[in-house]
Amino acid sequence: GAVVSQHPSWVICxxxxxxxxxxxxxxxxxxxxxxxxxxxxQSLMLMATSNEGSKATYEQxxxxxxxxxxxxxxxxSTLTVTSAHPEDSSFYICSARGGGPQFFGPGTRLTVL
Amino acid sequence: xxxxxxxxxxxFIQEGEDVSMNCTSSSIFNxxxxxxxxxxxxxxxxxxxxxAGELTSNGRLTAQFGIxxxxxxxxxxxxxxxxxGIYFCAGQLGGNKLVFGAxxxxxxxx
Numbered sequence: 001g002a003v004v005s006q007h008p009s010w011v012i013c014x015x016x017x018x019x020x021x022x023x024x025x026x027x028x029x030x031x032x033x034x035x036x037x038x039x040x041x042q043s044l045m046l047m048a049t050s051n052e053g054s055k056a057t058y059e060q061x062x063x064x065x066x067x068x069x070x071x072x073x074x075x076x077s078t079l080t081v082t083s084a085h086p087e088d089s090s091f092y093i094c095s096a097r098g099g100g101p102q103f104f105g106p107g108t109r110l111t112v113l
Numbered sequence: 114x115x116x117x118x119x120x121x122x123x124x125f126i127q128e129g130e131d132v133s134m135n136c137t138s139s140s141i142f143n144x145x146x147x148x149x150x151x152x153x154x155x156x157x158x159x160x161x162x163x164x165a166g167e168l169t170s171n172g173r174l175t176a177q178f179g180i181x182x183x184x185x186x187x188x189x190x191x192x193x194x195x196x197x198g199i200y201f202c203a204g205q206l207g208g209n210k211l212v213f214g215a216x217x218x219x220x221x222x223x
Contacts, residue, residue: 006155032209043201043213044156093155101146102211104155 002028004096006105013084014113020080021108023094030096033077035069038091038107050077084112119202119214126192127222134200134217135186142204145178145185146211150199159200160187194223 003026013019023033032051036044048064050056050071058064066088068080077096081088089112095102119136126132136145144163148156160171162178162185169176176187185204189196199218203211 004155034209043215046210049209091153095155097209101144101158101161103158104148107153107155109153 002096002098002100002103004030004094004103004105006094006108008108009106010109010111012111012113015085016083018080018082019084019110020078021092021094021110023077023079023096023105025075025096025098025103028096028098029074030077030098031074032097033071034095034097034102035067035077035079036093036095038093044093047079081110084110086112088112117202117204117212117214119217121217122215123218123220125220125222128192128194130192132189132192132196132219133186134202135184136202136204136214137184138204138212139183140204140206141182142206142212143182144205145176146203146205147174147176147185147187148201148203150201150216152198156201189219192219192221194221197221 005024007022035047038044047062048056048058050069052071052074056069071077091107093107095104117136117138146161147159150156160176165182166180167178173190199216201216202214205211
């Protein structure tokens with residue numbers, strides 16, 4: 001089946017620093033990648049959709065200057081949380097789609113101290 | 114906006130029992146997907162449904178795309194301890210975005 005990886009699986013950082021999370025589709029080309037955020041015991045909340053080579057489309061209420069998304073190739077998308085604060089602590093999950101259903105990565109647990 | 118109502122919210126069943134959960138929507142979808150999420154992991158695709166009325170199985174799992182295109186159910190037969198997790202339904206209409214249900218937490222007593 002389709003495999004999506006994320007790196008790192010967890011990260012702890014100090015308030016004010018920036019953190020980059022990578023999402024890769026390992027065995028297929030992802031024309032579209034998605035970034036979600038999930039709070040404990042809640043469903044997934046879509047943050048943004050990105051197509052290879054073009055700017056990401058952000059959902060309402062998601063600050064594009066804070067959550068920078070780059071989808072430079074058909075197998076790689078990155079999410080950078082800039083100037084992270086404790087309220088940005090969350091579980092971030094990416095997914096990738098290559099024409100079929102979305103396949104999800106294993107998630108990245110971000111903790112901002 | 115589009116919303117999915119997923120029920121039940123949680124289930125605590127005996128090992129070996131069958132499980133049924135469903136999602137309903139006020140809007141129609143062209144695709145229904147069912148995912149399972151284990152703690153600290155990303156969702157894993159279980160079944161994808163693309164046609165109204167479609168009934169699809171994946172091992173002990175069976176899911177159906179409702180004929181009205183506004184609902185879907187997932188059944189798990191003869192549950193085992195590793196079925197424990199959160200099950201999410203998701204609907205997709207045309208474009209890329211998925212609309213997720215709130216999830217069904219499944220616990221299994223062995």
